[in-house]
Every structure is written in structure tokens, then in C-alpha cells.
Amino acid sequence: MNKTIKRIIAIARKEMLHIKNDPRSLSIILLMPVFQLIMFGYALNTELQYVDLAVIDYSHSTASHDLVQKFTGSPFFHVYHYEGQFDKLDELFLSREARVVLLIGQDFASDLATQTQSSVQILIDAVDPNAAHMIRNYCSQVIQNFNAANNISLPTPFQIETSVWFNPDMKSAYFFVPGLLALLLIMICALLTSITITREKELGTMEQILVSPVQPQEIILGKVIPYVFISFIIAGLILFIGIWLFGVPFVGNLILLTILSLVYVLTALSLGILISTITQTQQVAMMIALVITLMPTVILSGFIFPIASMPLPLQYLANIIPARWYLTIVRGIILKGNTLQQLIQPTLVLLGMTLLLLAIARRKFSANLEK
Amino acid sequence: MQEIWVVMQKEFRQIFRIREMIAIIFVMPLIQMALLGFAISTEVKNVKLVVADQDNSFVSRELVRAFTKVEQFKLVGHVQSEKEIDALIHNWQAQLALVVPKNFGRDLQRGSIPEIQVIVDGMDGQTAGVAMGYAAGVLNDQLQKFLTQPQMRQLLRGVHMVNMQERMWYNPNLSPEQYMVPGIVVLLLTIVSMMLSAMSLVREKEIGTLEQLMVTPLKKHQLIFGKVIPFLILAFVEFMVVLQIAQWIFQIEMVGSLPLLSLLALLYLFATLGLGVFISTITTTQQQAMFVAWFFMVFMIIMGGFLVPIENMPPFLQKLTYINPMRYFMYMMRDIFQKGSSLHYLLKDAIPMTAYGVVIFTASVLKFQKRVS
Amino acid sequence: MDNSQISVRSHELTRRFGKFTAVDSISIEVKHGEIFGFLGANGAGKTTMIRMLCGLLQPTSGEATVAGFDIYKQTEQIKRNIGYMSQKFSLYEDLTISENIEFYGGIYGLKKEQITKQRDKLIGQVGLQTYTNKFTRDLPLGYKQRLALGCAMLHNPPIVFLDEPTSGVDPEARRAFWELIYNTAESGKTVFVTTHFMDEAEYCHRVSIMDQGQLIALDTPSALKKQTGKESMQDVFVSLLKSRRNGNEE
Numbered sequence: 001m002n003k004t005i006k007r008i009i010a011i012a013r014k015e016m017l018h019i020k021n022d023p024r025s026l027s028i029i030l031l032m033p034v035f036q037l038i039m040f041g042y043a044l045n046t047e048l049q050y051v052d053l054a055v056i057d058y059s060h061s062t063a064s065h066d067l068v069q070k071f072t073g074s075p076f077f078h079v080y081h082y083e084g085q086f087d088k089l090d091e092l093f094l095s096r097e098a099r100v101v102l103l104i105g106q107d108f109a110s111d112l113a114t115q116t117q118s119s120v121q122i123l124i125d126a127v128d129p130n131a132a133h134m135i136r137n138y139c140s141q142v143i144q145n146f147n148a149a150n151n152i153s154l155p156t157p158f159q160i161e162t163s164v165w166f167n168p169d170m171k172s173a174y175f176f177v178p179g180l181l182a183l184l185l186i187m188i189c190a191l192l193t194s195i196t197i198t199r200e201k202e203l204g205t206m207e208q209i210l211v212s213p214v215q216p217q218e219i220i221l222g223k224v225i226p227y228v229f230i231s232f233i234i235a236g237l238i239l240f241i242g243i244w245l246f247g248v249p250f251v252g253n254l255i256l257l258t259i260l261s262l263v264y265v266l267t268a269l270s271l272g273i274l275i276s277t278i279t280q281t282q283q284v285a286m287m288i289a290l291v292i293t294l295m296p297t298v299i300l301s302g303f304i305f306p307i308a309s310m311p312l313p314l315q316y317l318a319n320i321i322p323a324r325w326y327l328t329i330v331r332g333i334i335l336k337g338n339t340l341q342q343l344i345q346p347t348l349v350l351l352g353m354t355l356l357l358l359a360i361a362r363r364k365f366s367a368n369l370e371k
Numbered sequence: 372m373q374e375i376w377v378v379m380q381k382e383f384r385q386i387f388r389i390r391e392m393i394a395i396i397f398v399m400p401l402i403q404m405a406l407l408g409f410a411i412s413t414e415v416k417n418v419k420l421v422v423a424d425q426d427n428s429f430v431s432r433e434l435v436r437a438f439t440k441v442e443q444f445k446l447v448g449h450v451q452s453e454k455e456i457d458a459l460i461h462n463w464q465a466q467l468a469l470v471v472p473k474n475f476g477r478d479l480q481r482g483s484i485p486e487i488q489v490i491v492d493g494m495d496g497q498t499a500g501v502a503m504g505y506a507a508g509v510l511n512d513q514l515q516k517f518l519t520q521p522q523m524r525q526l527l528r529g530v531h532m533v534n535m536q537e538r539m540w541y542n543p544n545l546s547p548e549q550y551m552v553p554g555i556v557v558l559l560l561t562i563v564s565m566m567l568s569a570m571s572l573v574r575e576k577e578i579g580t581l582e583q584l585m586v587t588p589l590k591k592h593q594l595i596f597g598k599v600i601p602f603l604i605l606a607f608v609e610f611m612v613v614l615q616i617a618q619w620i621f622q623i624e625m626v627g628s629l630p631l632l633s634l635l636a637l638l639y640l641f642a643t644l645g646l647g648v649f650i651s652t653i654t655t656t657q658q659q660a661m662f663v664a665w666f667f668m669v670f671m672i673i674m675g676g677f678l679v680p681i682e683n684m685p686p687f688l689q690k691l692t693y694i695n696p697m698r699y700f701m702y703m704m705r706d707i708f709q710k711g712s713s714l715h716y717l718l719k720d721a722i723p724m725t726a727y728g729v730v731i732f733t734a735s736v737l738k739f740q741k742r743v744s
Numbered sequence: 745m746d747n748s749q750i751s752v753r754s755h756e757l758t759r760r761f762g763k764f765t766a767v768d769s770i771s772i773e774v775k776h777g778e779i780f781g782f783l784g785a786n787g788a789g790k791t792t793m794i795r796m797l798c799g800l801l802q803p804t805s806g807e808a809t810v811a812g813f814d815i816y817k818q819t820e821q822i823k824r825n826i827g828y829m830s831q832k833f834s835l836y837e838d839l840t841i842s843e844n845i846e847f848y849g850g851i852y853g854l855k856k857e858q859i860t861k862q863r864d865k866l867i868g869q870v871g872l873q874t875y876t877n878k879f880t881r882d883l884p885l886g887y888k889q890r891l892a893l894g895c896a897m898l899h900n901p902p903i904v905f906l907d908e909p910t911s912g913v914d915p916e917a918r919r920a921f922w923e924l925i926y927n928t929a930e931s932g933k934t935v936f937v938t939t940h941f942m943d944e945a946e947y948c949h950r951v952s953i954m955d956q957g958q959l960i961a962l963d964t965p966s967a968l969k970k971q972t973g974k975e976s977m978q979d980v981f982v983s984l985l986k987s988r989r990n991g992n993e994e
Contacts, residue, residue: 024654028662032669039673043684044497050682067533093540094716096702099682112531122537127709129545130414131680136537137504147532157479157517159486160510162503165460167493175495195658203577279391282657283570287395290566295403299410304678306498308445309416311409328463335494336461377850381839388838579832583896586798586828586905588820589851741819742800 007214011222015196019226026230029192033184033234034241040180041246044172048134049075054082054098056089061109067120070146071102076138093125100124100135166335174249177242178330179303181235182323185261186268186297188231191289193224193272198285201276216365224269231265232258239334252333256340260333263350264326268293270357271322277364297323325349374589378597382571386601396567396605400559400613407555408621414547415501417445421456421465424449428476434487437513438469443505453490460492467491467502479517541626541709548621553708554677556613557639557701562668564606564640568647569664571598572739573654585741592736599644606640607633627707631714635703638725642696645731652739671697699724751776751903751934752797757806759792766792768957769806774936776902779929781948782938783981788954790938791831794907797936798828811903827896827904831911835892837881841872844880845895852899859898866894869924886917890924897928904928906937910944922947942978951977953984960988 019026053071057064072079082092082101092098103121111118122139126132167174197220200206242248272289279285297303300314301323307315318324325346332338340347386392420438424431438444447465450456459465470488478485489506493499542549572595575581584594611633618624625632646667654660673679674688675697681689692698699720706712714721756769767789774780782790795801797810799819808815811825835844842863849859867873870890872883880888889909897904906925910918922944929935929949937948945951945965952962961968961984965977974980 022656022659025656025659025662028659028666032662032666035666036669036673039670039688043673043679043688048680048683090540091716094706094710094712096706096716112533116530117532117534119534119536122535124537124539126539126542126545127705128550128680129539129542129547130550131682132539132542132545134504137508139537140535143533143535151530151532156484157482157514158475159484160489160507161486162489162491162507164491164493164499164503165457167496167499170493170496170499172496174493175497191661192658195661199656199658281389282661283574284389284391284395286570286657286661287399287566288391290562291395291399291403295407299407305411306415306495308419309414314406314410317406331494332463336463342462373853374851377847380850381836381843381847384843385836385838578837579830580834580836582800582830582832583828583834584851585800586823586826587848587851588824588853742802 004215004218007218008222008225011214011219012225015223015226018196019230029188029230030234030237033180033238036184037177037180037238037241038245040176041173044176048131048138050078051076051100051135051138052098053077053079054092054101055079055104056082056086056101057104058106059104059108063109063112064104067104067143067146068102070142070149071139074138074142077142089123096125098125099131100139102139171246173242173246174335175331176303177238177246177248178334179301179327180242181238181261181330182264182301182326183294183297183303184234184238185231185265185326186271186293186323188234189224189227189265189268190272190275190293191286192227192230193220193269194275194279194285194289195282196223196227197273197276198279198282202281220273224272228265228269232261235261248334250334251337252335253337253339257330257333260329260340260343260347261326263347263354264322264329267322267350267354267357270354270361274357274361274364277361296321300324302327319349320353322350322353374593375597375600378589378594379601382598382601386605396563396609397612400563400609401616403559404552404555404613404617405620407558408548408552408617411551411555415498415505416442418443418467418498418502418505419447419465420444421448421450421459421468422446423451423453423456423468423470425451425473426471426475430476430479431471434471434475434510434513435469437509438506441505441509443502444509456490460490465492466495466498467506469506546623549623549709550705552617552621552623553625553704554701556610556617557675557697557704558672558677559613560606560610560636560640561643561671561697563609564602564643565647565650565664565668566661567602567606568599568644569650569654569660570657571602572648572651573657573660577656591739591741595648595732595736595739599648602644602647603637603640606644607637610636610640625708626711628711628713632704632707635700635707635717635721635724638721638728639696639700642724642728642731645728645735646696649731649735649738652735671695674698676701693723696724696727699727749775751778752780752808752810752936754797754808755806757793757796757808758804759789759796759801760804765957767796767803770954770959772952772959772962774934776934777929777932779925779935779937779947779949781945781951782936782954783940783942783945783951783977784938784954785940789957790954791907793954794828794905794936794938798826798905799823824899825901825903827893827899827901829889829892829896829904829906829909831908835880835888835895838879840877840879841867841883841891842876844891845898848895849898854898862898866891866898870894884917886913886920889913889917890921893921893924897933901933903934903936906935908938908940910939910941918944942976942981945977945981953981955985955988960984 055068057068068079071077089101092101101123103123108118108120122136124132124135164170243250271293275285275288279288299305300318301321303323307318307324328346329343332343422435424435439446453470456465456468460468468490470490472485475485487510489503491499491503539545572581575584647664650660650663650667654663674692674695681692681698703717703720706717750773752774755771757767758765758769759767770793782793784790792801796803796815797808799815799822803815810822813821815822839847845863845866846859849862854862867876870887872887872891875883883891893906893909910921925935925937939945948965950962950964951968953960968980969975972980972983974983
């Protein structure tokens, strides 16, 4: 046993040297998550801004002028008048010069003066349906404001009061900082592990190690330990920046988070080990690791897209993704202070996955040796 | 020319010799396409809704029913107090709560304007925002309905309102697939082409065969093009296959010209493969190449307009997207797919994208040394 | 020596990596058709020297010509006139034997018929007739190395550089490999070979011994034996190093 530990430490030290001697990789591993976090933090913005709105005003009235003024006053729109021909209107969309066109008809002013309702047309470039929906809502809001200003007693049957709990500004950082933790831990642990092991295979050094008294388990353990360290450093870094720069609240227990993160890291490592047993070259290992960790984690784990919004079969499929369970854990602890009791189910699922992956990897590994 | 052909032949042999590689290049993207297409949507559905209907009158029940009728909301339970709501939200069991006050129906009839409360869990800021918008939409529809009722009509006397009629161009049903699926195709194309090319040269560096090639009269550009052209062909074939299958799976149709799209896709591949080769020339091990490629790809995907429209980003980030080749192709792909734009309207993207490819390839050839370091 | 007889010439060729001097002002001249051995322990600077001569590495100072071409300015011409086999095995393991030959032949711009002819000749030489469609990775190392040498000479270069070509193979395969080197030299090619096997030095026409980047001896094996009064090259090497170390200490 003692020898085992010594050998593992020796291998871990060798791996550490590899990492240390390659400062470029190390700095990328450490800096990239930070860079990603900051980019996500600033780029992930569902609010539309500066939507180009072209106005075609056939009414030329004070009323239509007032209405356009309301749009100009809104921070969402960048308003300008379209001077071209009516039948070449689609050029506005084709050239992306406008995303929405406000069309005020000739009779607008007279209708407004005499009738209860007067219509304007809104043409929206709906290539991005979500944005189109939002643009519609913004327009509707502006028009409601116009109506309210124009009518002293606008009737409302009831009023709506909305309140946002826990995250009043609805900052997306609250949700994606923990998500990023899940993503990076699995990427670093699964991807780096699989690559570092197949690398030895590809360069032929694996054979040499295999004929030495070192056990395969020892090699693998020794090789992964440094990456576990690195991933925890990164996790700490992300958490720190998330809290410090984006104001993510941390209400839970840090020790519990560390322990459960370790469980998740074990799952990720077993996945990486499994990949490395079934591949011969780094390129293939990397492709597989990327395909089965990055994509599903980003897409199916609930990191960005809520699982509840997906079709039912995908909701079931999401259950086999480790990050889906870890996300419940990490968001629960960080944002709502959940306890182990509340998180027992995801924890057990992760442990089960780890055992299953290791069992398969073991069988594959011995099968390979017999070949 | 013969030399390029010889290198190409060798690359093809090596690629097709690895069975997993073929699966990765051709089968995986299709599976991902299907998964992504169904999973990715900026729509929000099945928001867990809890209702505290303290009135329990005919009117209030009608109102609640309006919420259960749309797929955006999923009613998970009825409660009485705000305290219970708090507990449910705390345990992630509800995201949105609707509180209808006591005597809501009576107050409504009397015209004394009761107040409905909508509570949303802001933790998932993005979903919360969208869910709140939906809730407001449902409630506004109800408002309009009440207004058309006879007892309300008298209130409308002397009121002059503007009413908005919207027309959604290009995607009248606001189908998210129309928008997301072409984006996913671009994404897959980018990942495959960059990964393949980023690993290409550096793999030979690591195995040692590059040193052998360096002492041959093979020219730098012959080596680079000989290595890249097979990837270009593979990635392009993959693009066509994925594009066709995606249209079939998701029942969407491309409006624009396929030859135009193909041309632009080739130009885009030129840029991404160039970027990959560039990464390959500045790194010494496959592991390193992978990290750098990964770094670039994350940047490209986040800043390419795939998930977050570039228009939504703060101005300084918007400027940063100009150095991202994906930005250009993403716009063009979506425009050709949905609007059927002609080249004339796309030149402002096509030109910088092509220039990008030329610059990056030149840089790679210059940077690549037929020497060991 | 007459210039036209010289295929490799270096004058005070030096290469430093930072503070470390890998090759320290080495001057040599190698004749046509000569088997020129470069001896030294690992890290003595043999590989660096060969890499500079092949145009893979820029020297820090000094001059050299290979096949009459300058190693600073005319590296591309040099590459047309040399064959090179590196320490690392340099064939593609995931290609078959004939695919490897076709690839290297194509790179050297050989015509199709030439490639076919060369391929058959090479396969006959190495004795791989039954293996042409096998993957290179399945060959024993000795065969791989002879094949690699053949691939490096497909274009019939006048000079061949071999960097530790026999490391890691069994004595039988080494003998076979050296036979190939002899045939090569007899056909009029210059062979520049590095090794750390002292017995192999016996086969060379002339050997130079390197230590810590410096040239400490250069002559025929028999002259070196006479000079040191030793029986084998192994002893020659040891005694030369010993006297040098002692000399340094004094």
C-alpha cells in the first residue's frame, strides 16, 4: 500500500512537471474560464437594445409625430425615417438596416380623433423569433404609453403588480456562474484525463510504464491528481470572480459544496478514463470527450436552456448527464443554501454514475490488454 | 501541384483509416444536430406555476385557466398564502406565482380596480425575464377580454386609442427551429473544421514525422494546403449532409440559393481552417493545440450571435465580434436560409470574412518554419 | 583536399541554446563516398550538428556547406540533395508500407513509374515482399528503420544523414542496417552517421568524437587506436574522454 502511494505520488509529480513545463497550456487552462466567465457575464443579455426602427409616416400629422416621438424617447429603439419607395420596403430587412418598420397610414390622425380605435402597422423582421417577440412587446408598450398619455381616464379592469424575488435585477450571472463551474469541472477533468492518458499511448510511453511494476490504476490515479487540483483552483477562481464582479450571493455551506464537487469531479474523471481506454489517439480522444462532455453539458444540463422547456424525450435524456445533477447541487448550495438532505438524490445519482463508468472502463481496459 | 496531391492523398488515407474518426465527422454531428435542434430554443416552456387564488370566484378561476391553457406554464399546485409560495420557490418547486386577491371578482364588477400579484423567482434571470413577459401577455389578453364585455363598454366612451397590428416577416409563426437550426449547422461546421485543422500539423510535430518532411523539398504552402484541402472537402460534405438532414428532421425549408450558400460556406471554411492551421503552427503538442482551439471556439460561439444576438451586447463587445469569422457567416446563413438574401445584400459580411481567411492563411504560411525550434 | 571531392564542410560551426553551447566551433570535411561517423554520448551535440547541416536549425555562428550549398541561404537546395533519417521513427505508422513509399516518393517529385520502380527495389532490399500492404506499425523495429532509410533515399541523394539510426534494434538488425549503409556508400553516396554504439564506429571510414559540444578527435578508427594504444573503439572512446576530463581538471 505504502509503495502504491509512493508510486502514485511519483507519477503525479511527473505529470505536474509536464504541466509546469508547458506554461502556455497552463495559462490557457487557468485564464480561459475567467475569460469565459467575464465574456458570458457581459455578453449574455436578453434585453434588446438599439433596435433599428424605420418610420413610414403617411399621416404627417401632429398625432403621428407625437407617436413617433414616443418611440424615439424609448431606449430600445433607434428611430429613423425611411425615405425610399414603399414597394422596396423589404430592402430594409434584407440589408439589415431596420429590424422593425412602423407604418402610419394616411387616415391615422382623423381616425384617432373620431373613433375609439385607430390602427398602425408594425412590420417585424422575425428571422430571430425571440427578438421579434420582444420587439413586438416593446412596441406594444410604447403604444400603451402613448394611449395613456392621450387619454386622461384609460380604463383598466385590474392592475398587475410584479415582484421578483432573490434576484430583483434578474442578473443572468446568478445562474450561469454555478453553471460554468459544472461545465469547466467536467471539461477539465474528463478531457484532460483522456488526453493525457492517450498521449502516453500515442507516444509509446504507455507500454514502457505497463511493463514496469506500476499498476495501471496507479498510473491513472497519479496522472489525474494534478488535474483535480487544477480544476479546484479554477472552481475557486470562478466562484470568487462570480461573487466579486457579478455579485452572486453565496448563502450555502462551502465545505458541503467542496465535498459534493469532489463527487462530481470523480464522475468526470471516470468518464475521462473510460474515453481513454477506448481510444488510441489524442485526436480521437479529444473529439469524443468534446462531443460527450462539452455539448451535452452546455445544451442538455440546464446550464443555458431550462430542461423544463425541452421536449419530453430530451428531458429524460438529460438525466444521464452528470452536469444536470451537479447543477442542482451547486445552484442549490450557492444560491439557496440547500443542505445535504435536500441534495441526497443528485449526490447518489452521481456516485452511481461514477461506479458504472469505472466498471465499464475496467472491463474495456483488461479486454485491451488481452488483445 | 503533384506534391499537394500527394499530401492530400496521405491525409485522406489517414483520416479514413481511423474508424472512430469517420463516426466523429459524420455521425456525431447528425446526432448533435437532432439533439441541439430540439433542445435549444430561446423559448421558455413549462414554467412551474403556483397559484394562490384567494378569491376562488368564477372570474378568478377563468383567469387561472388562461394560464393553464398555454404551454409556457405548467400549474404545479394551489396554495393559500404567500408563505407557502416562499417555501415552494425556495425548493425550486415553483418559479412563478400568481396571487389573486380576495373579492377580486366583485371588485372587478364594481370597477374598483383590484390588483393581481405576479411573483417570479429571479435566480434564473433569463428565464425569469421571459416568464414574466409571458405572464404579462396572458394577463393583458385577459384585460382586453374584460374591456370588450358589455359592462365595460361605457367606460370606453371618449377614449381614443391606437391599436397595433403586427406582421411578422420571414417567419410568421415565429418558429424557433427556423432560426436555431441554421445556427447549429454553423456551429457544428466550425467545431469540426477547427478541431481537425488545429490538430493536423501539430500531430506530426509530436510524432516526429514533421521533421522528416522538413528535410524534403516540400514547400510550406504545399504542406499546409495538402493538409487542409481534405478537411475542406470533408467539412463541406458534412455541411451539405447536415443541412439537408436538418431540413428534413425539423421540417424547415431554405428560402435562398443553395449554390450561394455553398460558396459562402467554402469561404467560411477557408477562414476557420486557416485559424486551425494557425493554431497548429504556434503550438508544439496536440494538447496545447486543443486548448488554444478550444479557447478560440468558445470565444467564437459566445460572440458569434448564435445564442445571444450581437445587437444585445454592450458596444465594446459588439466591436470585438468583428474579429470573429463566425459572426459574418452566422448572419449570412440565417439571412439566406430565411430571407433568401442575394449576394448583393451579403457583401458586407462576405468580404471581411474572406479577407479574414486570406490573412490567417498567409499568417500561417509565414509563421510556419521549416526548421525545428 | 580538392573542393570538388568534398560533400560536407563546416568551419567553426556553433550553436547555442541560451547559455548552453550545444555545438562549439566544429570544423570538419567529409569526402564523397565516405562513411563518416559521429560519436559521442547522449547530449554531446550530435543531433544539433546534424540538424544544422540539414537546414533544420539555424547555426549561431560559423559556416558550412552541404553538397556545395550554403546552410544559411540555400537550405532548399540542400534538401533536394540529402536524405535524412531522424532519431525518431519517421514513417507514418497508420499507412501501409507501399503507401509510405508512395508518399515520400511523391513529395520528392518522383514520377509514378519511378516510384513504382523504387518501391519494388526498396521492398526487395529490405526483404518485405510479403508485407507491402501491412501497416508500418506492425513491422519489427529493424525493418521499420531499414524502410525509413530507403524512404529517405528515394530521390537518390548524394549525401545521407543518419541520426542514431540503429538505436533500439537488436544486433542482427543492426548488422543488416550497416550492410545497407555499406551498399549506399559503395554506390558513391556520402553517409554521415551519428551513433553511440562504439562497435559501429569500427565500420566507419573516419570517425569524429564529440564531447560537450566539442570535437575531441577526428581520424580513421585504426589511426585512433594506434594513437591511444587501445584495441577497440570502446576503449579509445573511454581513454580519450578520460584524458580530456583530467586535462580539464588540471
